[in-house]
Amino acid sequence: MGDKRMKDSRRNFIKRTAALAGTILATSALKPFSAVIFATGKPEDPSKPWYGIGIDIEKCIGCGMCAKACKLENDISQEPFYFRSWVEQYTIRTDGTIKVESPNGGIDGFTQSVPDEEIYKTFFVPKMCNHCAKSPCTQVCPVGATYESPEGIALVDEKYCMGCSYCVQACPYGCRYLHPETKTADKCTLCYHRITKGLQPACMEVCPTHARIYGDLNDTEGELYKFLKEHNCQILKPHLNTGSKLFYNGLSSEVR
Amino acid sequence: MPVQLKTLLPLFALFILLFLIARHFLIPESFGKYGHYRADSMDEIAVLPIHYAGKSVCIECHDTEAEMLESDQHAGLSCEICHGPNAKHADDYDVKEFLVKDGSRIFCGRCHAVNAARKLENVIQVDVVEHHPEKENCTDCHNPHAVWEIKE
Numbered sequence: 001m002g003d004k005r006m007k008d009s010r011r012n013f014i015k016r017t018a019a020l021a022g023t024i025l026a027t028s029a030l031k032p033f034s035a036v037i038f039a040t041g042k043p044e045d046p047s048k049p050w051y052g053i054g055i056d057i058e059k060c061i062g063c064g065m066c067a068k069a070c071k072l073e074n075d076i077s078q079e080p081f082y083f084r085s086w087v088e089q090y091t092i093r094t095d096g097t098i099k100v101e102s103p104n105g106g107i108d109g110f111t112q113s114v115p116d117e118e119i120y121k122t123f124f125v126p127k128m129c130n131h132c133a134k135s136p137c138t139q140v141c142p143v144g145a146t147y148e149s150p151e152g153i154a155l156v157d158e159k160y161c162m163g164c165s166y167c168v169q170a171c172p173y174g175c176r177y178l179h180p181e182t183k184t185a186d187k188c189t190l191c192y193h194r195i196t197k198g199l200q201p202a203c204m205e206v207c208p209t210h211a212r213i214y215g216d217l218n219d220t221e222g223e224l225y226k227f228l229k230e231h232n233c234q235i236l237k238p239h240l241n242t243g244s245k246l247f248y249n250g251l252s253s254e255v256r
Numbered sequence: 257m258p259v260q261l262k263t264l265l266p267l268f269a270l271f272i273l274l275f276l277i278a279r280h281f282l283i284p285e286s287f288g289k290y291g292h293y294r295a296d297s298m299d300e301i302a303v304l305p306i307h308y309a310g311k312s313v314c315i316e317c318h319d320t321e322a323e324m325l326e327s328d329q330h331a332g333l334s335c336e337i338c339h340g341p342n343a344k345h346a347d348d349y350d351v352k353e354f355l356v357k358d359g360s361r362i363f364c365g366r367c368h369a370v371n372a373a374r375k376l377e378n379v380i381q382v383d384v385v386e387h388h389p390e391k392e393n394c395t396d397c398h399n400p401h402a403v404w405e406i407k408e
Contacts, residue, residue, distance in 0.1 A: 061374045063366040065337055072341045072354070073307045089373055109366035112373070122373040147293035157297035193304035202308050206337045208367060209376060 049216040050152045051190060052245035054227040055126055057252075059211035062087055062124035064106035066203035066212065070128075071107065073191065073202035080104050082177050084188040085128040085203050090254055092120045098254050125248075125255050126212060128203065129154060129175040129188035130236065133243030137167040137176060137187075146185060152217075152245060153190050161185050172240050190214060217245065307341035307354075310334075314346070321401050328402040329378070338363075338400065359395025361385075 070085035071078060087106030091099040091114045099114060106124075114122070135154050138146045145160035146167055161184035168176045168185060179186040191201035195214070199205070204212045215224025224247075227233075233247035236255065248255075289295035314335040315322035325331060336342060340356040365384040367374075374381055391397055399405045 059376060061367055061376055061379050062371065065366070069308060069336075069341065074304075091373075109362070109369075110371060110373075111369065112371045116372055119372050122371075123375075124373050144287070144292040144294070147291055149298055150290050155298065155301060157294050159297065159300075160294055189301055192298070192301045194306055194308075196302040197306065199306065199308075199310050202341075205308050205310060205334055208333050208337050209379065210332075 046218045048150065048218065050218045051131065051195075051214060052152070052217045052224055052247065053128070053131065053190070053212065053214045054224050054231075054233065054247050054249070056211045056227075056231070057123055057125060057248055057250040059209045060087070060124040060126055061209055061211075062089060062106065062110045063208060064109050065206045065208065066126055067105045068107045069202040069206040070188070073194070074189075076186070077180050079180070082180065082186075084175070084186070085126070088125045088127060089122065090125060090252065091122040092252075092254055093118050094120045096120075121252070123250075123252065125251075126203075127173065127175070128246065129190070130173055130242065130244035130246040131188075131190060133245060134241060136170040136172060136240075136242060140166045140170040142166065149192075153192060154187065155189055155192060156185050156187060158182060158184050172237055172242065173244075305343075307343050308336050309341075309343040309346040311336070314342070317349075324399075324401040328404055330401065330403055359393045359398075359400060361394060364394040364400075 064087050067086045074084060076082055076084060083105045086102055088100055088102040089110050131152060131154050133152060135148060138148055138154060143160055143162055145157045148154050163178060163183040165178050168178060176185055176187045194201055201214060204214060213223050213227060215222045217224060219225060228247060231249035233249050234251040235244040235247060284294050286295035311334045340354040342354055344351045345355060361384040367379055368382050369384045370381045397406050
């Protein structure tokens, strides 16, 4: 008897577990609940824009005008440490050590700090929000203040943000900061107020070598689509599966 | 039904009702339109003022400078790279608060000072300290709109 009861309860246990697992799986596929996992995905309709960014490291001359323009365009505090966009100079010395420098985000320009004979290679890396398709920053927001717009731009709702700065910690690229005055999270909007008016984002408007472009990844005639076709591009920290949409041409493996 | 449940159930129902009413008034209308966020905030960001007017606006008035620019090495550069954000100046000619006219060695050196990381051949690299030290500024000799028109 005891033996039979045991078998029964085991069968029931497996049944119940299977039912529960099945329900969870089925619910997770439903639209309203999938929003909990990913804020947005690539739009199903390919005629709608899905913005990405292309940066050509080989063209960047490190003038820092992008970082400067970003602050002026978006009225960001001129104090150091508050950056939506900045430039880093990587220098790999002949002894294998790596020096990364970004004096005031590159806003005042760069001066070569390592003598020529010690340099193995050196290059500039402009950095900004990667506008990830599976952005860690939007997933951790407890109040729905940060989100990916239907065009794939990660934005912050200043009125909803309560300044917990969880997203600042979550971004693996260091692209967010807490605004010193509003005490809310702040970040690159891909100059949403400019691109909706048909203008270039400020950093791209002032880039003298056209090292940075943005465009619609769905537009097969577009500039970005062509850029990705003609260059071997790489994203930052691909192992984190953030779905980054910032593509670098000529990215060296030393870049973090 | 136990008597405790009978007394508590209406109370619970009332709480749930009050919660739903409060929720209705507290959640903004556009919340959840596209996802778990307030859709109106996108419009609020979109109407923020611009500061960089864009080259096409500049050259509407400054056509001689634009023509000169396209004739020489600096062709293709946007005006506001050097001159700063001037959307306000485009709206009202007399507003020149951000207008930059800097021909110093440091300013031109942002692009042209020797740096091993600057590899574009057509961005000429100059030792900004040693290059013609008898002159103070780059613009003492070079016209920034047409760089190879050397002033005497």
